[in-house]
Amino acid sequence: MAVSARIARVRTAAWLGWQIESSWADPLLFFIYGVARPLAVALILAVMFRAVRGPGARDAAFAGFYVANAFHAYVNTVVVGMGWAVFEEREEFETLKYVCASPMGLLTYLSGRSLVKFALGTVSVALTLLLGWIALDVRWTWSAVHVVPLLAALGLGIAATLFTGFVLAGSSLVLTRSAMTVLDGATLGLYLLCGVIFPVDLLPRVLQWIAFALPFTWWYEAMRRFLLGQGASALLSRLSDAQLLAGLATVTVVFAICSVGAVRAFEHRARQLGRLDQTTLF
């Protein structure tokens, strides 16, 4: 397929995604609903920290957790959102079968839908960081920021987000109503396994291996190190900046290859099981 045709299809899916996401409310209300959750989680962390250390306390580790929590909004919005897109299309709007039957194909459609979610995730990340900067004293020295590695890590992290979204969307094709629990569980599972708000060193050894197999663990550590100047994990602190970035790139590429294969396998299985037009809520 010509690249221009593919781009046109992605753009159409993105436009449709925006209509679906935003058509229920006026822009202000939509904005409030969109940012309420990530800002609340950021404030929960700040209040927990304050409850332990007292008002006005500062800690570099807390800043690292806060920054990673801000970037986790991409996972909540894009990764889980792509799974919800499939679920909604099948269970609520009952249009999934038409998407699968159209020449666009599921992967192209999901890529387009993810663009709107990326935009929403970016707003969440920006506002959470802004709240931290203004109200919670989570700041960094601009001159000390490692700009090039930071941008590279950001790009790799966003790519990892997209491919993980494919996996969850694929799993939603196969799962019935339990997809709701699995999607919410995936949000929380990744929050736990990737050491967003604590060093992965605190996890049991088995879970640490799983954590290191996930790109987000590397991504959050890279974002902390390249933005704030210090990571959270003692295990990953043994790696140089280049090694950390190489680790993130490797895990992301492997994850991307596996995820494309996984989503095709899930789609095939969903067709076999007759799940594409099955509604299962009760």
Added chain:
Amino acid sequence: MSALADSLALNWRAARARAYVRVVGTLREPQGLVSDALFPNLGMCAFVLFYRAIGAPKSFEALAVIGGVLTTYWVNVLWGMGAQFYWEKQQGQLQLYFAAPCSRMAILTGMAIGGLAATIVRSVVGIAIGVFVFHVHVEAFSPWLLAVVFFTTMAALYALGMTLASLFLLYGREAWHTCNALIEPVYLLSGLYFPIRTLGVLGSFTAGVMPLTLGVDALRQVLLGPAARGLLPLRVEIAAMCAFTVLFLVLARVSLGHLENLAKREGRLTQRWQ
């Protein structure tokens, strides 16, 4: 007298039937039951580890575990009751409830009972994680007092769920987004992961309007004693939750009737995909 008995029997059967669907539906997917029991507790684990990472005293971990266990009930109230009429509308079943001779509150009670069964499994898993994985300790406590606090908390929460359900009768996708928006902000305002006192005046205010705030604080006081850093005396919190229960049940009854009429007039009961 006979008419009242007939009405009670009818509503009881309606509640039992609605609970049956939910319980059977849950048991039909065993893998869903496992994920349903385990996944919601993972967020609690992350917050406990956050306390460890910042060197908090052990009692804070217990605070987070108790709050984390209660999150499962709040999520059930929101999605399993508040937004349920929205789901029913999407599936085209809502009009059947309104055509049936039973009370809408009986159907909501059935939803609550059916949902509570799965939620109890989920909270038992949360408690097991707290005790066996994080080794949280509780003070010696009276099981009767714990039962009283737990059931008053549940009654107040599910009565609130009924009120929310009536509000969501009118709405379409706003219901979905409102439920989403009411999760973490309510965790924050209810102090589920930290002592509610830390919020200062805001904490006292939310205790006055949200039963979850009082419920979590009361449960912590029973289980942790002074380490709970309680907001109000336990008796006051129990009395306030009883008052919340009555208030929300009355509100639910009034608003169900009012909003049902409004939804009928505006033709929204059968409106899908809005």
